[in-house]
């Protein structure tokens with residue numbers, strides 16, 4: 356139980372009906388989950404409006420209703436609080452309810468179109484190796500030191516975030532690395548969190564269904580930096596043309612990293628091989644198992660962040676050489692017949708191009724590259740022709756298939772990918788809706804030394820169609836297929 360007025364601390368309140376000096380059991384923003392004594396926060400969503408469900412919440416026993424406008428009909432014994440913004444109020448209340456857990460550890464947010472999971476997971480690994488208790492909030496999982504929890508979002512809702520940060524406090528966690536998605540910022544899921552620092556990886560085409568324009572998408576990401584305190588650090592990749600934009604209005608201490616431009620932290624790629632790359636950072640050499648120039652950026656970002664968080668540089672480089680690839684990011688299997696299958700979470704045009712470029716630099720002869728790729732349903736449609744074009748242009752064969760069609764028709768999504776293929780590349784493409792069949796065809800087409808890239812789903816272990824998820828694991832499937840075909 357908490358006193359309502361305490362959990363409303365620093366929320367912008369415009370009107371109150373009833374007492375805020377009352378106890379509430381918990382905070383809830385879904386009327387279907389309200390329990391006796393809860394404070395229900397109405398928020399405006401993309402599908403519906405939580406304000407429609409205030410009466411339902413009261414009928415289930417809500418003790419308080421937090422909303423953007425006091426309703427005409429109010430129930431006696433229930434406190435109604437009008438706030439400026441429901442989503443913001445929810446986030447601040449969630450933080451207050453769990454005793455501002457972000458204050459009791461060093462929380463670092465990672466944002467950008469690609470690389471958030473990689474950078475935050477590598478920082479988690481690095482600080483574990485350095486002997487600290489560490490937390491992680493990522494697309495793949497939530498970690499409270501060694502304990503794993505499932506997650507449904509890259510940046511979960513404010514209650515889930517703060518609940519897990521509180522558990523981290525209880526477990527003595529000192530550092531927490533979290534992904535901050537643009538949806539998360541826009542829906543104010545991260546408001547009220549106290550960040551020690553924030554990292555920007557890069558910005559490219561994604562989520563234009565939700566943000567409508569690229570400028571709006573960029574400005575949403577920038578808010579993470581705008582809201583940092585003076586004491587925090589803001590670390591940005593200035594080889595990306597939006598890197599400096601992120602720093603424009605921040606009060607935080609500003610730091611930059613780059614491979615090409617002058618920056619506070621710089622690295623150079625000395626060697627790039629299939630099993631790793633050799634980098635030069637601060638006049639020291641570092642061998643890492645993570646390959647590709649995009650991973651050189653990720654590695655440099657974590658080196659810089661670790662330095663800003665106080666890890667000793669040489670010790671940090673030593674530990675960084677032991678970092679393992681993140682699940683579903685350039686995860687590869689080499690068959691008996693020397694066919695290489697790579698599973699990668701590239702689900703944006705930029706990521707797909709980067710991975711195919713990396714594969715290109717690793718080719719030693721006339722190996723064929725066969726790419727199996729799809730685009731998610733109920734997501735940015737404008738990515739589809741662009742990804743279709745990249746896959747067909749940069750591969751010998753591209754097989755277009757399904758990737759979580761959700762409520763859309765798989766064949767219609769594939770047709771939108773096909774529309775981006777240049778006439779000279781149409782002979783290179785095949786379209787096979789069933790993803791397992793598509794992977795099987797790639798395996799059948801592959802000969803010794805060929806490379807199969809299976810892009811888009813990475814670590815995911817399901818395929819989602821019309822709200823139903825069936826087990827589906829790209830890596831497991833391709834490995835078993837190559838073994839069964841005796842290739």
Ligand SMILES: CC(=O)N[C@H]1[C@@H](OP(=O)(O)OP(=O)(O)OC[C@H]2O[C@@H](n3ccc(=O)[nH]c3=O)[C@H](O)[C@@H]2O)O[C@H](CO)[C@@H](O)[C@@H]1O[C@H](C)C(=O)N[C@@H](C)C(=O)N[C@H](CCC(=O)O)C(=O)O
Nearest residue numbers: 384385386400401402403404405408508509510512536538
């Ligand atoms: C488009 C989007 O982001 N939607 C998120 C949003 O839901 P919504 O706006 O659709 O909510 P809504 O259904 O309109 O409901 C509005 C309000 O009414 C309430 N309600 C609704 C019905 C009811 O009966 N009673 C009730 O009280 C709801 O609880 C909600 O508070 O708020 C929900 C609660 O936090 C999220 O679960 C949901 O994520 C959906 C499932 C989703 O797929 N989100 C993806 C796009 C997402 O967030 N992705 C990013 C990663 C992107 C990336 O970087 O690549 C992420 O951080 O995971």
Ligand SMILES: Nc1ncnc2c1ncn2[C@@H]1O[C@H](COP(=O)(O)OP(=O)(O)OP(=O)(O)O)[C@@H](O)[C@H]1O
Nearest residue numbers: 468469470471472473494509649684699700701706
């Ligand atoms: N720094 C980077 N720059 C460009 N592409 C990258 C970078 N790091 C990773 N990638 C590519 O993007 C894919 C997704 O990487 P990762 O999961 O780290 O990104 P993310 O930002 O967490 O994605 P999401 O928005 O889905 O959470 C990788 O599989 C790889 O192909």
Ligand SMILES: N[C@H](CCC[C@H](N)C(=O)O)C(=O)O
Nearest residue numbers: 702730731734758759811812
């Ligand atoms: N965070 C991304 C993940 C996309 C992964 C891809 N496999 C898909 O399902 O579209 C999103 O929700 O848009």
Ligand SMILES: [Mg+2]
Nearest residue numbers: 471472494509
């Ligand atoms: Mg992620």
